[in-house]
Amino acid sequence: MLPKVLALVSIGRHPQSGRERRAEQDGRAVEMGLCLQERQLMHLSVAHAGNADSSVLRQYAGMGLSKLSVLAQQANEDVLSPLIDYVEAQQASMVLMGVRSEMGQSSGMLPYLLAERLGWPLLPRVAEIQSIEEGVAQVLLALPRGQRRLVSVALPFVATLDNAAKAPRQTAFGPGQRADIEVINTTSIADEVAAQWQFTPAKPRPKRMKVVKAKTAADRFKAATAKPVGGGGKVLKNETVEEKAQAIFDFLLEEKVIR
Amino acid sequence: MIFDWLIPSLIATLLVLAAIGALRRVNFWRAGQAEKVDMWAGLLAMPKRYLHDLHHVVERDKYMSRTHVATGGGFVLAMVLVILVHLFDIQSRILAWMLLAALGMMFCGALFVFKRRLNPPSRLSKGPWMRLPKSLLTFAITFFVLTLPAAGILPESLSLSNIGLTLVSLVLALLVLLSLGEMLFGMTWGGPMKHAFAGALHLAFHRRPERFGGGRSTGLKPANLGGESHGVAKPEDFKWNQLLGFDACVQCGRCEAMCPAFAAGQPLNPKKLIQDMVVGLAGGTDEKYAGSPYPNVPVGKASGSPQEIITEGLVSADTLWSCTTCRACVEECPMMIEHVDAIVDMRRFLTLEKGDTPNKGAEVLENIIATDNPNGYAPGSRTHWAADQNLAVMKDVKKAEVLFWVSDGAFDMRSQRILRAFVKLLKAANVNVAILGDEERDSGDVARRLGDDATFQSLAKRNLATLAQYKFSTLVTTDPHAFHCLKNEYADFDQAGALKDVEVLHHTTFLNRLIEQGMLQVDRFKGGKVTYHDPCYLGRYNGEYDSPRALLSSLGIEVAEMERSGYRSRCCGGGGGAPITDIPGERRIADMRMEDVAATGAELVAVGCQQCTAMLEGVVEPRPQVRDIAEIMAEHLVEQLVEHTVEGAA
Structure with missing residues (x-):
């Protein structure tokens, strides 16, 4: 079966x-x-x-x-x-x-x-x-x-x-x-x-501008295809669960996902 | 004497065998689906259909038409007289002389058949067909000799020894067996002469009797929706008279010579397709087929039977999808076989039952279902092309003299130029015109040719419901495909009579009337040589060959006709959903058509169809320019604004 x-x-x-x-x-x-x-x-x-x-x-x-x-x-x-x-x-x-x-x-x-x-x-x-x-x-x-x-x-x-x-x-x-x-x-x-809930028509969210300052075609290609490397990103591996959660919470605040 | 019983009994035996074969053949056809046919009216009309309508098609090849009249007419007459003179032994010199005359005529005809077969063109089938002229000659000569005594030319008993007489008798009997066997036994047991037997009945029980007597019947028959299966899966799913039609094929290959897909090296040959259908209805393989194959498909591997699925072993799906539904084969067929009906019937099974429409087919159908246009554009953007045209919309005005059916060209920027040109002309002639705007939907042409009759019928019904709300006396469209659907295919679904008293016109017909009435004035065309490409759905489907040419001549253009024009026009490759299913071949049909254009030395090819425009403009430059007639007219329009004011003041 x-x-x-x-x-x-x-x-x-x-x-x-x-x-x-x-x-x-x-x-x-x-x-x-x-x-x-x-x-x-x-x-x-x-x-x-x-x-x-x-x-x-x-x-x-x-x-x-x-x-x-x-x-x-x-x-x-x-x-x-x-x-x-x-x-x-x-x-x-x-x-x-x-x-x-x-x-x-x-x-x-x-x-x-x-x-x-x-x-x-x-x-x-x-x-x-x-x-x-x-x-x-x-x-x-x-x-x-x-x-x-x-x-x-x-x-x-x-x-x-x-x-x-x-x-x-x-x-x-x-x-x-x-x-x-x-x-x-x-x-x-x-x-x-x-x-x-009250329903309202959705409004398109503004898009984050991505300024490409590339000078050569190769750079532009890289900018268009490469995975964005977040400059402000942090890798938390050995921290405690609380510290990791706090980092996420701070990030959400920073991105104004929660206020 | 040995003649006295041998020849009559030979004739009688062969007649009986022929009758048994005929019954067997009839049973093959009866395996098909029921279809109402007025049997007696058909049988009564058959001689006229043969002598007039069929002969009219055969007449296009003068050599063959004369040959056939002599051979066929001579044979039929001779056969009747042979039965009277040699079977029933009626002693009459007049009859014998008539028989001699008939045989003489047949002999002359058969000589020309023989001559044609010395170096036959590739479109003709070989195999048993190469034997036929010899059989015909043998028949004529043998019975001529046999009839001489009856006519009193030779004495009843020759001064030969008994042995000599017996020998001559045996030789003659053998020749009778061979030739009469071909003519009678072969007629009903699948020999080349089958075309005479099945062909005569096919003419009598034709599925489109409207085609006889100068009429036209080109709209596809609606599919029955909601049953256990849709379309034709197995040969027995065809209507019985369709099966009969396949059997009528004489393998002359005129269809093959005209087929654009065959010429392009796509895996389709209309003649082979019909022969495969014959294999299907009788059961067996295509090993004995002796004509041109489907391009690049070996012969001998196909097999089928009335109960086997056609696309699983008999005909490949690619063959069915190669067809552009241009109808050149149907137009050319001296037996008036309906190839396109059969192909679409089988496509219906593939699409509606198997969900197997090749390449972009599925996507296009899904778009049509979800957005009412093949490319999935927002239905609300259908009228964007006319934002600056100040056109009345039916929703607002409710009635107008003329309804302009815009078609899906509304979404295509190239086609929009044609639409604008036509609107310019309508305005210049002060025509009271309105469009449906966003209420219009795809006509369903593509869906139907791709086999999705469910979607076609849904579109037809919804379009008709929209049309029924408004009053107009004329419907005009620039798209021959929509024109054909609206004019010939919507009637099957028009219960409310939305198009009952409406004249449906193609824009070239409409513009020609405006010119004839003096409502439009155009300047002389000052360019170079111009040729005209007849769109299949305007010409062969609707018989409109004259208006476009009249319009061009009103511009002072003398059309440099292509070798294949009018009813023999070669397709641009854009019909029947062929650009969507896109079956690979060796060449593109549009390229071949553009070569036809270039061969006339024309700098400009006038067309009357947006699809043809798209296909022909898709050919790489350098090539002649492509313009819709409406565009050429609009460029040469004499604006009469001043005159109108003067008239108004007076």
Whole structure:
């Protein structure tokens, strides 16, 4: 019996038209799941928490899924608990999902909360799963500027997919239409915290100017490609946990992330 | 005498075998899907379709049309008379003389068939087809000799010894067996003469009867959505009369000679494709195929059967995606076979069921679904090109005489120059015109040609719902692809009648009317030599060859015609989603077309399509310049502002 991988998908939003679409990273999660299934490493199931009527679900199914499960949820409900229940009921040993949703709060918190509640490690921004042997996966994480980090992690774990992962395959209309969309009724927990919030349209944040003073083409190339070397950065290795935390806290203050 | 029973029984046996073969063949076709055909009307119309419509196509090759009239006509007449004279033994000198005349005519025709086969052009299939003229000659000669006694030219009993007579009889019987075997047995058991049997029925039960009698039927048939499968996966998924159509192929290779993809060395040959379909419907391999292969694809490896998936062993997907849907093969086919329908049917399976559209296909389809345009631009930026054009938008004015369908050229800076030129002309002629603005969507042309009929139908329905809200009597567009969809393909989905009383026109037709009515005045063109490239979707798809030429002549241009122009125009390579699927070949179709242009010595090639403009301008310089007719007109427009004021004052 193959271990189970669960791909969680959301409804995406096209950046130009604002229309619903297959979310880029969630599509990659399904693609990775399908690849794992085709390599006979894991068995894939796909789930969505939300509205079962969205035509986008058919687009995911059109990638070659015979079944897609929907945890029926309203827009104002908190999907975390039903998802935890579902992951546990499915006895999944790997959860794949996008880094953040393309609509709604888009906080990117869900994978972290899921991993925390499940007590599983979280692998952020996975580019590729190279192998799974005896319950240990060799995973390539995507780092900025095309760099990769190879980690080996024991199942189970939660992983988010980077855009560097394999692009989702084309969706086919026919199989998508014929796929079984299974609606699972779950307890609905209203997201009371979010209900208190006031939503305002996002404003583009000012970008930090990067002044390149390079004189030669080689310097400009280096400036454009090299990893920025933070002059003010500090490497804390042997300090105590308190000192490390203080350093982070000071940095956040300095960057005005917290006031 | 040995003749008395041998020849009639030979004829009878072959007739019976032919009838069995015919039933077997009919069963092959019946494996296809049901399609409603008015059988009796078709059968009744068949002779006229053959003598008029088919002959009209064959007539383009005068040599072959005369040869075929003599051979085919002579054979049909002779065969009927052979049955009367030699099988039923009707003793009539008149009949015998008529038979001799028919055989004589057939013999003359067969001589020319023979001559053509001495050094056949590469487009003709060889193999059994090389045998056919000999069989025809043998048939004519043998029955001529056999009929001589009946005509009273030779005495019934020759002064030969018994042995001699028997020998002559046996030789003649052998020749009858060989030639009549080819003609009758071969006709229904897959020999070259199959084209006569299947061809006649194909004409009777053609899927597009509108094409006969000078009509035109070019819009694709809608796919049935929501079933267990979409498109054609296996030969048995074709309609039965499509299968019949494939069987009608006479392997003349005229399609091959016209196919731009074949010429470009892409893995497509329309003739081979149809022959592969025949292999599919009858089961077997393509080993016996004796014509040109798909470029760079060896013959003999393909096999299929009615229940096997076509793209898994019979035809490679690349072959299907090489087609530009230019319809040159269909236009040229003397058997009126519908190659493009079949190709798109099979593409539908690949896209809708397999999700396997090559190269940029998937991305383009996804963009069309999410943004209603193939490149994924913001739908809200569709009207940006017209920011300085002061055009009325339908949403505001609700009605106008003319609706200008802008098409996706709105997003492309080169195409925008065509749009602006056309708007300039419309304004000069004081046309009451409006556009849909951001309410317009992609016409669905590309999605449909890429096999995604679901997306096409969705776009068509939504566009029609938008159009139904407004009043206009004429719809005009500068894009022949949108023109074709709106004019010929939207009707299948137009329940509300949004385009029912609307005249859909291409801008060249519309501009020509304005010129004819004196609403527009243009100066004489003062450049060098000009040629005109007929866009496939304007010419072959919609029969508009004259208006663009009339417009050019109104500018004082005498068009230096290319060798391939009008209905034989060569595609620019931009249709059918071919630039998106981009199947590699040895050359680019656009380069070949530009060579055609350069061969006329023209400095400027006038076109009537933004896609053709893009493809031809993609050819590296130095080359002739490329302009849309609207652009040339706008450059030579005589502004009549003063006159209008005077008229207004008077």
